[in-house]
Amino acid sequence: MSAPPAARLTTNLTVDTSPIVLTPAAGTDLDDVWRAVVPESRARSNDVHLPMSLAYAERLCAVHPRADARLVRVATLLHDTGWGRVDEERILSEGFTGDWRKAEIRYEHERQGCLVAREVLPPLGYAPEFVDRVTAIIDGHDTRPYSLSLEDSLVRDADRLWRFDYAGIALAAGWFRLDPATYADRLETEILPELLTEAAHTLAVAHLARSRALLKTDVLR
Ligand SMILES: [Fe+2]
Numbered sequence: 001m002s003a004p005p006a007a008r009l010t011t012n013l014t015v016d017t018s019p020i021v022l023t024p025a026a027g028t029d030l031d032d033v034w035r036a037v038v039p040e041s042r043a044r045s046n047d048v049h050l051p052m053s054l055a056y057a058e059r060l061c062a063v064h065p066r067a068d069a070r071l072v073r074v075a076t077l078l079h080d081t082g083w084g085r086v087d088e089e090r091i092l093s094e095g096f097t098g099d100w101r102k103a104e105i106r107y108e109h110e111r112q113g114c115l116v117a118r119e120v121l122p123p124l125g126y127a128p129e130f131v132d133r134v135t136a137i138i139d140g141h142d143t144r145p146y147s148l149s150l151e152d153s154l155v156r157d158a159d160r161l162w163r164f165d166y167a168g169i170a171l172a173a174g175w176f177r178l179d180p181a182t183y184a185d186r187l188e189t190e191i192l193p194e195l196l197t198e199a200a201h202t203l204a205v206a207h208l209a210r211s212r213a214l215l216k217t218d219v220l221r
């Protein structure tokens with residue numbers, strides 16, 4: 001579990017808080033990476049989680065120009081592909097119950113995600129030192145209680161932000177067997193405080209308010 005940040009990282013630039021569906025991840029430069037991980041995208045709704053998280057990652061990079069955007073984007077795209085290499089049954093039985101953040105399967109999906117990155121990226125022309133930087137972020141993205149760098153922080157925030165959109169609430173509420181209103185409450189009390197950047201916090205608040213209104217969570221509880 002991430003420790004709440006002492007102070008969120010700020011920026012002088014203003015983050016776009018419009019619905020994420022309005023700005024899908026731009027460009028086609030990562031299409032070859034996407035194609036290489038199609039099988040891994042089928043696990044645990046990665047084919048929704050990863051493209052949405054990449055769209056959020058690009059919004060965060062836009063207001064943090066000092067960050068290496070290519071590193072943030074590739075690490076975000078690949079961070080959860082390891083779920084495609086672990087036993088599907090264990091994802092539900094161990095990954096979302098009890099002390100799920102410390103479940104062994106969490107460490108396993110991080111290790112497997114690093115292996116996926118090392119398999120997929122070099123043949124596509126990514127340099128060894130770039131691959132090392134990607135795997136440093138993937139390794140521990142859910143279990144390491146601190147961020148290693150600005151890029152790591154942006155990946156961590158993008159990984160959480162998708163849940164504040166109504167599509168994220170719909171999927172994740174089902175994983176945890178919660179109703180959308182209860183899950184939205186949990187986002188507010190548990191996930192929102194963990195965000196590391198002010199831009200992500202602003203984005204999350206705007207998206208959660210819209211999702212709550214759309215899903216009528218004030219009365220459907
Ligand atoms: Fe993960």
Ligand SMILES: [Fe+2]
Nearest residue numbers: 049079080159
């Ligand atoms: Fe994730």
